[in-house]
Amino acid sequence: MRSTAGNDRRSPSISKPGEYEFYCPIDGHREQGMEGTIVVGGQARGVQPRARDLGIEIGRLPTGPHNAITDVPGTGSGTRR
Secondary structure (H helix, E strand, C coil): CCCCCCCCCCCCCCCCCEEEEEECCCCCCCCCCCEEEEEECCCCCCCCCCCHHHCCCCCCCCCCCCCCHHHCCCCCCCCCC
């Protein structure tokens, strides 16, 4: 998906399971790390599944709407309020 203007945003639709490489086609950008892999229908290599995703219950309280520490009243994310 190469953009002629260099700034188009495209949203591909990939339905066939597999691993698909993508990269920025602008000269030198791929070499600087602007690349990656999209995994469809599976788990990315080197990514460990979350315990909760495997059905393992953590703690005894239900998770909040964002499944994050900031769901707990009185906690923050390290920013000053």
